[in-house]
Amino acid sequence: MLQNIFFGLSLGAVYSLIAVGFALVFNILKFSNFSHGGVMSFTAYAGYLAYIWIFDGKVTGVAMFVAVVLTAAVVGSLTAVGIERVGFRRLRSNQAPVIYYFISSITLGILLENIITIFASSNFYSYPVFFSSKNVDLLGTSFSVADFVTLLFSTAALGALLFVLYRTKLGLAVRTVSFDVNTATLMGIDPNRVVMATFALSGALGGISGVFLGMNYSLYPQLGQLVVKGFIASVIGGLGSITGAVIGALLLGIIEVGLIGLVGSGWMPACVFVIMLVFLLVRPRGIAGVIVQEKA
Amino acid sequence: MSYLTVQDLHVSYGPVQALRGVNLHVEEGAIVSIIGANGAGKTTLLNTLSGIVKARSGSVLLRGKPLPERACNIIRAGMAHVPEGRKIFPGFTIEENLMAGAYIVDDKQLVEQRRNAMYARFPILAERTLQQAGTLSGGEQQMLAIARGLMSDPGLLLLDEPSLGLAPLVVKAVFELIREIRDKGGKTILLVEQNAKKALALCDYAYVLENGAIVLEGKGEDLLSNPAIRKAYLGAEDS
Numbered sequence: 001m002l003q004n005i006f007f008g009l010s011l012g013a014v015y016s017l018i019a020v021g022f023a024l025v026f027n028i029l030k031f032s033n034f035s036h037g038g039v040m041s042f043t044a045y046a047g048y049l050a051y052i053w054i055f056d057g058k059v060t061g062v063a064m065f066v067a068v069v070l071t072a073a074v075v076g077s078l079t080a081v082g083i084e085r086v087g088f089r090r091l092r093s094n095q096a097p098v099i100y101y102f103i104s105s106i107t108l109g110i111l112l113e114n115i116i117t118i119f120a121s122s123n124f125y126s127y128p129v130f131f132s133s134k135n136v137d138l139l140g141t142s143f144s145v146a147d148f149v150t151l152l153f154s155t156a157a158l159g160a161l162l163f164v165l166y167r168t169k170l171g172l173a174v175r176t177v178s179f180d181v182n183t184a185t186l187m188g189i190d191p192n193r194v195v196m197a198t199f200a201l202s203g204a205l206g207g208i209s210g211v212f213l214g215m216n217y218s219l220y221p222q223l224g225q226l227v228v229k230g231f232i233a234s235v236i237g238g239l240g241s242i243t244g245a246v247i248g249a250l251l252l253g254i255i256e257v258g259l260i261g262l263v264g265s266g267w268m269p270a271c272v273f274v275i276m277l278v279f280l281l282v283r284p285r286g287i288a289g290v291i292v293q294e295k296a
Numbered sequence: 297m298s299y300l301t302v303q304d305l306h307v308s309y310g311p312v313q314a315l316r317g318v319n320l321h322v323e324e325g326a327i328v329s330i331i332g333a334n335g336a337g338k339t340t341l342l343n344t345l346s347g348i349v350k351a352r353s354g355s356v357l358l359r360g361k362p363l364p365e366r367a368c369n370i371i372r373a374g375m376a377h378v379p380e381g382r383k384i385f386p387g388f389t390i391e392e393n394l395m396a397g398a399y400i401v402d403d404k405q406l407v408e409q410r411r412n413a414m415y416a417r418f419p420i421l422a423e424r425t426l427q428q429a430g431t432l433s434g435g436e437q438q439m440l441a442i443a444r445g446l447m448s449d450p451g452l453l454l455l456d457e458p459s460l461g462l463a464p465l466v467v468k469a470v471f472e473l474i475r476e477i478r479d480k481g482g483k484t485i486l487l488v489e490q491n492a493k494k495a496l497a498l499c500d501y502a503y504v505l506e507n508g509a510i511v512l513e514g515k516g517e518d519l520l521s522n523p524a525i526r527k528a529y530l531g532a533e534d535s
Contacts, residue, residue: 169399176385176396182348183383188371188400188448 003141004257010147012253013154014212018230019237019245020158021205026240027178028198031101032231035087036206037224038112039079043203043210044127044223045116047072051128065130065149069211076207080199083108092195109224116221125219127211150212157208158246161201165242174198178240232276238286247287298357299324299484300345300375300452305354307337307344307508314340315508318354322452322486327478329487329495329516331529332505338488339380341505342454345486346370346377358452372400376450380457380488382441386430390421393429393440397447407447414443435466442473452484453477459491467491471498492529496520504529 018040025033050071055064087104131149135142165171176184177194185191209230213223229252230245237248255275259268279286300322307315315337322328332338343349345356347367356363364370371377376397384393394414398407415422418439424432429440438458445453455474459467471494477483489495496502496516504512504525512519519525 172392172395173399175388175392176399179385179387180383183379183385184396185348185367186346186371186377186379187396187444188368189396190366190368 002139003143004261005254006141006143006151007147008254008257009250010151010253011216011256012233012250013151014209014216015229015233015252016246016249017154017157017205017209017212018227019233019249020161020242021202021209022227022230023234023240023242023245024174024198024202024205026234027242028174028195029088029092029098029101030240031098031105032239033105033202034102034227034231035083035105035108035112036080036202036230037227038109039076039083039203039206039224040210040213040227041116041221041224042079042112043072043076043207044214044219045120046075046207047211048125048127048214048219056128061130062149064128068128068130069153069208072207072211073204074207076203076205076210077200078203079112080203080206081196083203084196084199088195089192092191109227113221113224120221122221127214127219130215146215150215153208154212157205161205162242164201170194170197174201232272234286235276236279236286238288241286241288244286244288251287298322299326299359300486301355301357301360302341302345303355303357305341305344305356306352307340307349308352313508315344315351318505318508318510320503320510320513322484323501324451324484325478325482326500327474327485327487327498329489329499329502330505331489331492331495331502333529334490336505337508338505339456340508342377342380342456342486342488345454346375371448371450374451375454376445376448376452377454378441378445378456378458381460382434382437384429384432384437384441384444386428388429389426390429390432390440391425393444394447397444400448410447410449414446418443435462435469438462438466438470439473442470442477446477446481446483450483452486455485455487457488457490459489459494467494474498492525493520496525 022033022036047068051068055067059067087108088101091100091104131145133144135144136148165174173189173194174197176187176189177191181191213226217223233249233252234245236251237244237246252272256268256272259271263271298321302318302320305315305318318341330338330341340349344351347363347370358373358375364373385396388396394411398410401407420436421440421443429437432440442458458470458474462470474485474487475498478485487495487499496519499516502514502516502519503510512525
């Protein structure tokens with residue numbers, strides 16, 4: 001039981017990285033950025049290549065893991081910033097309707113997947129094993145080292161993000177733009193830079209989650225489609241809310257592990273979507289959706 | 297010397313002309329108001345000055361210099377805009393709203409000093425620094441919006457309909473505040489108002505905007521006694 005909850009939390013931690021990367025962009029531009037999936041696939045491969053070409057044989061274990069994750073995070077940042085330039089900058093300057101952003105993001109996501117397929121084929125690659133398959137014994141049950149590190153590292157990444165968002169000037173600017181671009185501009189905040197920074201942050205999280213996904217599921221071009229998990233977590237937690245995304249993702253992780261035990265892994269995804277639908281029907285603003293009404 | 301000079305400003309939204317050749321001057325230390333009916337182009341004028349709306353032609357000079365190209369740099373030139381409908385950040389605390397207003401100020405001590413000055417001036421805000429701004433009353437939100445506008449210590453403050461939707465007593469307080477900002481704070485103020493009577497009584501000089509063009513200008517008290525203005529903007533109760 002305790003072991004299952006822990007496994008669920010570790011899975012949820014990965015989902016929360018995806019969901020928060022997703023929520024960051026939603027917060028600013030108010031659309032569901034499915035190109036995030038493409039970024040995750042891309043960075044998972046980037047981390048893999050960095051392992052083969054650069055780090056293999058030079059470092060091992062945790063150091064290797066950190067090196068690969070950081071590479072992926074940097075590549076993710078750059079990719080996401082590039083995506084913003086190519087796919088969204090012009091839409092913003094033309095004040096295009098939200099649906100255009102949505103279509104553009106899906107297109108770019110698929111494009112990235114297919115570029116990967118061209119260069120790396122649609123084969124599955126197995127990700128390097130960073131951690132021994134040893135278990136840690138704690139509180140009478142045993143936990144795998146990989147899950148432990150996943151949980152720790154995700155928490156650290158989210159902590160760093162929250163620090164940026166709530167303790168720095170950049171974070172203030174990001175949160176200001178998420179309320180109202182025009183008023184933020186009046187305060188002297190450059191929306192172009194804020195959007196770029198947001199995509200960079202989101203891409204870095206996407207990069208980290210890409211590596212985790214690669215470790216959990218092996219590497220293939222459509223790996224990034226697991227962005228759907230982040231989307232579901234965001235819906236459960238409340239679209240656009242960072243804390244909501246984290247809560248939703250952790251819940252989703254635990255629910256999934258629980259469902260696998262109850263109905264098996266075949267039925268699990270179906271049940272998860274039903275849960276999301278229920279949320280959309282009953283509480284569309286999600287768990288954390290406390291929307292402050294602006295007075296007229 | 298003229299603090300703000302607007303020359304032959306034309307703005308259009310697609311085929312619709314919103315401003316057609318607006319000229320105006322704001323002297324340093326003056327309160328200048330622009331009055332006019334709904335849709336006359338008052339808000340468009342302010343939004344053009346602060347760069348949110350792009351002009352088709354015409355020039356805007358602030359202290360003799362053209363304004364920066366990009367909207368986000370205009371506040372750095374010393375002009376702050378308190379937008380129509382207040383537009384405070386509802387999910388931010390009062391404190392965070394003020395910090396957003398001081399975004400361009402890098403000196404932390406200076407920011408703190410100004411924030412304390414705002415709390416001293418607006419005790420109602422000081423009591424609730426950590427309260428979400430969206431839960432404030434309309435009048436409190438307006439005070440916060442003005443305080444936020446003052447955090448960058450601008451030379452010129454643009455105020456768009458500060459009395460909108462407020463109770464008469466609160467409107468009175470807001471207008472007293474505007475006078476105080478000029479008298480004690482030494483700011484120059486460009487005020488857009490639908491409440492023509494109050495605006496004309498307060499200001500040094502006023503422009504009347506109709507269908508995107510200035511149709512009349514003059515000293516506040518002169519316009520107040522102008523029969524055409526009385527008929528069109530001040531209502532029958534004054535006659």
